[in-house]
Amino acid sequence: MKTGIKNLLKFLTFVFIVCFITLKLGDVFVLKRDATVVINAFHDLPKNSIDVLIVGNSSIMRAVSPMELWKSDGITSYNYSIAGGRIHAFYYWIQDALKTQKPKLVIMDPVTFFYEQDVTEEARRFFVDYIEDFDIKFKMMNDPIYGETSFDKASILFPFIRYHDRWKEIEFEDLENIGKTYDCFYRGFLFSSKVQPNYKGNEYMKKSRDNVKMMDTYKEYLYKTIDLCKKNDIKVLILGVQDIRVWGPEESRQLNEIARETGVDFLDLNSIDYGLNWLQDTKDGGAHLNVLGGLKVTSYLSNYIRNNYDIPSRKGEKGYEFWDKDYLTYEKEKETALKVVNSRIKKLGLDSED
Amino acid sequence: MSYASLNFLILVIVLMCFYYVCPKKYRWIILLLGNIYFFMSLSGKLIIYSLIATIITYALTILLESSKKNKKKILILNIFLVLAFLLVLKYDNFFLSLLNPIINLVGLKIPYKKFILPIGISYYTLEMIAYSVDVYRKKVKAETNFLKLFTFFTYFPKLIEGPISKYSEMKEKMFSSNCFDYEKFKNAWVLIGYGFIKKMIIADRLGIFVDKIFEQNIIGLPLILAVIFYTIQIYCDFSGCIDIVSGVSELFGINLPVNFKRPFFSTSIQEFWTRWHITLGAWLKEYIFYPISLSKLNMKLNMKVRKIKFKHLARFITIAFPLLFVWLVNGLWHGASIKYVTYGLYYYLLMMLGVLFKPILDFIVKKLKINTEVWSYKLFKILRTILIVCIGMLLFRSDSLTQFTLLFKGLFSFTMPKKITEFGLVYKDFRLVFFYILIIFGVELAGELKVNVREKLNEQNLIFRWLVYIFIIFSILIFGVYGYGFDAKSFIYGGF
Numbered sequence: 150m151k152t153g154i155k156n157l158l159k160f161l162t163f164v165f166i167v168c169f170i171t172l173k174l175g176d177v178f179v180l181k182r183d184a185t186v187v188i189n190a191f192h193d194l195p196k197n198s199i200d201v202l203i204v205g206n207s208s209i210m211r212a213v214s215p216m217e218l219w220k221s222d223g224i225t226s227y228n229y230s231i232a233g234g235r236i237h238a239f240y241y242w243i244q245d246a247l248k249t250q251k252p253k254l255v256i257m258d259p260v261t262f263f264y265e266q267d268v269t270e271e272a273r274r275f276f277v278d279y280i281e282d283f284d285i286k287f288k289m290m291n292d293p294i295y296g297e298t299s300f301d302k303a304s305i306l307f308p309f310i311r312y313h314d315r316w317k318e319i320e321f322e323d324l325e326n327i328g329k330t331y332d333c334f335y336r337g338f339l340f341s342s343k344v345q346p347n348y349k350g351n352e353y354m355k356k357s358r359d360n361v362k363m364m365d366t367y368k369e370y371l372y373k374t375i376d377l378c379k380k381n382d383i384k385v386l387i388l389g390v391q392d393i394r395v396w397g398p399e400e401s402r403q404l405n406e407i408a409r410e411t412g413v414d415f416l417d418l419n420s421i422d423y424g425l426n427w428l429q430d431t432k433d434g435g436a437h438l439n440v441l442g443g444l445k446v447t448s449y450l451s452n453y454i455r456n457n458y459d460i461p462s463r464k465g466e467k468g469y470e471f472w473d474k475d476y477l478t479y480e481k482e483k484e485t486a487l488k489v490v491n492s493r494i495k496k497l498g499l500d501s502e503d
Numbered sequence: 504m505s506y507a508s509l510n511f512l513i514l515v516i517v518l519m520c521f522y523y524v525c526p527k528k529y530r531w532i533i534l535l536l537g538n539i540y541f542f543m544s545l546s547g548k549l550i551i552y553s554l555i556a557t558i559i560t561y562a563l564t565i566l567l568e569s570s571k572k573n574k575k576k577i578l579i580l581n582i583f584l585v586l587a588f589l590l591v592l593k594y595d596n597f598f599l600s601l602l603n604p605i606i607n608l609v610g611l612k613i614p615y616k617k618f619i620l621p622i623g624i625s626y627y628t629l630e631m632i633a634y635s636v637d638v639y640r641k642k643v644k645a646e647t648n649f650l651k652l653f654t655f656f657t658y659f660p661k662l663i664e665g666p667i668s669k670y671s672e673m674k675e676k677m678f679s680s681n682c683f684d685y686e687k688f689k690n691a692w693v694l695i696g697y698g699f700i701k702k703m704i705i706a707d708r709l710g711i712f713v714d715k716i717f718e719q720n721i722i723g724l725p726l727i728l729a730v731i732f733y734t735i736q737i738y739c740d741f742s743g744c745i746d747i748v749s750g751v752s753e754l755f756g757i758n759l760p761v762n763f764k765r766p767f768f769s770t771s772i773q774e775f776w777t778r779w780h781i782t783l784g785a786w787l788k789e790y791i792f793y794p795i796s797l798s799k800l801n802m803k804l805n806m807k808v809r810k811i812k813f814k815h816l817a818r819f820i821t822i823a824f825p826l827l828f829v830w831l832v833n834g835l836w837h838g839a840s841i842k843y844v845t846y847g848l849y850y851y852l853l854m855m856l857g858v859l860f861k862p863i864l865d866f867i868v869k870k871l872k873i874n875t876e877v878w879s880y881k882l883f884k885i886l887r888t889i890l891i892v893c894i895g896m897l898l899f900r901s902d903s904l905t906q907f908t909l910l911f912k913g914l915f916s917f918t919m920p921k922k923i924t925e926f927g928l929v930y931k932d933f934r935l936v937f938f939y940i941l942i943i944f945g946v947e948l949a950g951e952l953k954v955n956v957r958e959k960l961n962e963q964n965l966i967f968r969w970l971v972y973i974f975i976i977f978s979i980l981i982f983g984v985y986g987y988g989f990d991a992k993s994f995i996y997g998g999f
Contacts (some may be wrong), residue, residue, distance in 0.1 A: 299510050316981050
């Protein structure tokens with residue numbers, strides 16, 4: 150009996166060591182992207198220090214700058230967005246955020262709500278890889294969207310097995326990623342200093358596309374996400390940011406209906422004139438905004454939040470001093486990006502048409 | 504569900520838990536349930552074929568045992584019925600392709616039909632034949648518990664790739680009460696890990712290169728490499744699978760028969776086939792070679808050839824006749840095509856030539872005063888055997904005899920590729936494969952020197968042992984060919 154218990158303990162210790170190494174190898178093998186810093190740094194923030202959480206994809210991550218909200222209103226916010234993000238991912242990201250934060254407002258990006266196809270497995274992985282909490286990982290494992298096969302399920306717990314074939318690219322420096330602490334002074338806002346004008350302006354909002362319909366799965370997750378926020382006493386604002394490729398009046402109308410039905414706010418910037426310059430403020434002909442467009446959106450959003458929600462200013466509060474410090478770094482980056490974007494506008498001769 | 508899959512490992516762990524929790528007397532029932540689940544997850548309703556074949560074997564062997572006069576007839580009926588499934592399901596189109604040109608002359612044609620093969624049919628059919636013959640020969644008593652017989656024939660670790668087992672050798676371990684043994688448990692996982700290294704790091708990686716060469720009919724140096732790689736691939740694939748399933752079976756306290764005994768250390772083709780797929784060779788010897796050797800026809804032939812003056816030639820003829828059937832069956836068992844028949848005959852021809860010219864070769868060796876006891880001569884014989892096996896593997900891997908002819912000529916072409924990395928593997932892959940082949944070679948060499956690596960490992964300190972286990976596990980997890988970006992490769996011998 151004694152030998153049996155001893156063997157069992159030895160076995161369990163060994164299994165624990167193997168699991169621990171497998172987990173830690175995830176830090177080395179998982180692909181390094183923008184989100185690596187953004188999401189990992191989010192997890193490293195002080196507990197309950199974020200009042201506004203922004204979740205979305207490449208549109209909103211270029212449109213809303215948390216540091217501008219801090220500067221103007223002392224609002225602590227974070228742009229927890231990953232390129233291609235879908236509503237089913239938002240559902241889990243918000244849960245992930247709630248493990249360490251208690252936001253009063255969640256801002257959601259609806260750009261991908263009406264997509265007719267879900268993302269590929271490779272892109273879907275982006276949504277899973279940075280989740281740290283095991284409880285949420287288990288939930289994702291049991292969700293057929295993420296845990297389709299037993300391999301998918303196992304790789305949610307141990308992302309390393311999904312990326313193991315990267316061994317050919319791994320350098321010794323990658324080992325430094327184990328247990329690394331991340332810092333994201335820009336709070337998830339992506340500076341883009343590219344300029345590519347959209348000469349058609351907001352024509353996309355004049356004619357609807359055919360057969361606009363939200364996929365049943367997406368609708369289900371939208372309702373689930375709204376419910377999740379309500380249960381946690383969080384206000385929801387769906388913020389439609391410009392994207393001429395996928396948005397139109399019908400999308401706006403249908404989402405408005407859902408917002409009314411569920412009692413959440415919907416602010417569609419596609420239908421509002423807040424000073425966006427289609428020639429200067431987009432990085433790729435209207436699909437995404439550049440830094441100029443982002444600052445305009447954030448400025449409008451700042452007023453909107455001030456007028457509609459009761460979000461406290463944390464300026465001067467103890468424990469928030471690092472926001473001011475980070476703002477200085479952010480400001481320098483912003484200045485550089487603005488210089489580049491303005492020189493590009495000049496070069497392209499777009500300044501005269503302003 | 505492949506043996507090299509997460510689902511299979513989960514199934515094994517779950518079954519193992521139930522197995523050792525269950526009262527000893529009923530543990531085999533857990534195996535039976537596991538077999539049914541495994542079979543059905545791969546072949547679904549086709550389990551009915553193995554069920555019917557087992558019912559036939561079960562009923563006829565009991566009848567055979569109790570019968571006094573018609574034993575042989577019952578045995579033949581049993582073999583015929585069991586074999587009929589295999590012949591119809593696997594070989595129908597092959598036989599029709601031979602028959603149709605003949606009956607076409609009188610304006611007839613039987614349409615071709617493709618059947619889906621139940622998993623493991625080539626293996627369990629041979630086991631059923633062996634079992635009924637053994638009952639006939641009174642080597643084993645006819646099993647009166649049908650479920651036990653079904654458990655044996657469909658035993659999930661050996662279902663897809665064997666080893667071809669004998670009921671008489673397995674029944675005691677399978678149906679006696681096996682206790683959990685921590686040492687055996689550890690050893691079993693080491694064997695499983697070793698099998699996974701062979702399969703997932705070496706075989707599947709080399710397979711990427713080999714597939715590209717054979718798909719594009721590349722000739723010259725890349726082809727020579729591909730033939731060598733394929734030989735290593737098929738060995739690591741098949742023996743790796745056997746290691747995995749043997750390890751899995753050991754987890755339940757059941758030892759499967761040995762199927763590989765370091766074949767690339769063989770000094771002759773004859774020896775190679777006593778070390779490669781041993782259980783198939785043993786089956787062919789016991790159930791094809793001996794019955795034909797002892798048949799009336801062969802006896803008559805023996806009597807006639809005894810009159811020949813040259814004793815060596817007489818001996819040659821007496822073994823040539825039964826061996827022809829052995830190699831025909833060997834070739835056909837691998838697949839229903841002329842290519843596989845040729846593959847069998849290739850080895851048959853080489854062996855017969857070896858036997859025929861042995862006196863001449865011995866004479867030359869003697870005249871040239873070649874010392875056959877030195878290691879260099881043994882190495883020469885090993886390399887010669889490997890060369891013969893490699894050419895056999897070229898035939899085995901080719902899609903048809905036409906491709907084989909084309910590629911065989913291509914071996915002597917001196918076309919150089921721009922880069923060897925054009926065929927799916929980069930230099931890091933080659934270095935990695937080389938490293939693990941060296942490890943496999945080391946383990947095999949130790950075996951050849953009668954060193955049991957697993958036992959030696961058990962003698963080491965805990966930290967060293969754990970480091971080895973961790974090395975095995977993370978070798979597979981990091982360097983294994985699996986997951987997205989790779990097509991999950993099934994085991995090559997599972998296709999037979």
